[in-house]
Amino acid sequence: MPVDAATGPQRSGGGKGPKLNPKSAMPMSAVNRLAIDGGRPVRRKRLAYARQRVNDADVQAVIKVLRSDWLTTGPEVAAFEEAFAERVGARYAVSVSSGTAALHAAVFAAGLTQGDEAITSPFSFCATANCLLYQGAQPVFADVEPDTLTLDPRQVLRRLTVRTKAVLPVDYAGHPAALEELLALAQRRGLVVIEDACHALGARYRGKPVGSISHLTVFSFHPVKHITTGEGGMVTTDNADFARRLRLFRNHGIERDPRRQALSGPWSYEMVALGYNYRLADIGCALGHSQLRRLDAVLARRREIAGRYTEAFRSLPGLEPPTVSADPEVVPAWHLYPVRVDLARLRVGRLEIFRALQAEGLAVNVHYQPIHLHPYYRNQGGYRPGDYPVAEAAYERLITLPLFDGMTDRDAQDVIDAVGKVCRYFSRGHAQSDAI
Secondary structure (H helix, E strand, O other): OOOEOOOEOOOOOOOOOOOEOOOOOOEHHHHHOOHHHOOOOOOOOOEOOOOOOOOHHHHHHHHHHHOOOOOOOOHHHHHHHHHHHHHHOOOEEEEEOOHHHHHHHHHHHOOOOOOOEEEEOOOOOOHHHHHHHHOOOEEEEOOEOOOOOOEOHHHHHHOOOOOEEEEEOEOHHHOOOOHHHHHHHHHHHOOEEEEEOOOOOOOEEOOEEOOOOOOEEEEEOOOOOOOOOOOOEEEEEOOHHHHHHHHHHHEOOEEOOHHHHHHHOOOOOEEOOOOOEOOOOHHHHHHHHHHHOOHHHHHHHHHHHHHHHHHHHOOOOOEEOOOOOOOOOEEOOOOOEEEEEOHHHEOOOHHHHHHHHHHOOEOOEOOOOOHHHOHHHHHHHOOOOOOOHHHHHHHOOEEEEOOOOOOOHHHHHHHHHHHHHHHHHHEOOOOHHHHO
């Protein structure tokens, strides 16, 4: 009878002595003992929770730019933007130097300024709220849905004021927020929807690609994302004025008017707004453009691994796989695979599970600490624990497992084995003496 390293030895009526692992001929007790307690880890080499994947075509694309006349503000910028806009179904795509710069630029383009408010999720990376502060606007948090952990439209409605100018939902882990409801609310109140889709390149919502739905949609090209430019970001929109303001903002607020140049000279330009140097260079655009060509394969692999995880963890004691909308027209992009530990079924807390998984060779992570509980926001905004109970309760139970398209089948199985090994060991129904 085969032996499953995650569940322990299969006992039979015949034979004596400890069951052996057929690969190592070591007693199964040594295999099943947690690595944190001195047992053999599932993996010797640590598996990252996410990382970039660069192939020869990417390298050649970058080399071509390095050997060209343009390292920045050249033709590859426009080529990448046009290809990206076509991919997500938007009229315009404007590249910038990071996902944070993309959020900042989108808030500027939407016209938010001192005294304005925007409602956003506390369950995101802090840049989602910081971008509002950069423009003098105030983030107003609303709690999240208990299943997908995306912005709850009912909570948004409760926090609307006369100062509200925008709603900033987050497509957490790559799962689209309730965009239809939020856009309908925005239309009734004359608000702008700035969608933080930094996790969601390739996701679809009600039959439309993310990037073509909200008034402004923000993407990130950090190395852990679906495609990378090293650092970089993009904002998509169908609004020509928004696109003009985005381009203005990323280039110091400088505008070049051909009519003025004809009168004053070709060197003439005017700074008409306070902008930033948020340009994305041709080097990064070449890398991103090359990677964009294989986005379908990246998405397919991520979805395949996520499907394997969900099937394996469905009945695992002490663990809850992420929830996906029952609507078949809502298709996540699977940037992250965040599981929730079921503390009622485990003998230890989340920290012990986290450390045990690290010891087994998984570079697990947690996404995210709620923004309102960071010291800056607590000190400046007076936020306290308990203000957003759904987001806070989710944070206390979440662990992000490794998920990226460069993972092999063996890598994915190692994750399944390590998680199974740890959760079964710490489950309340498990006798510790059986595993040592």
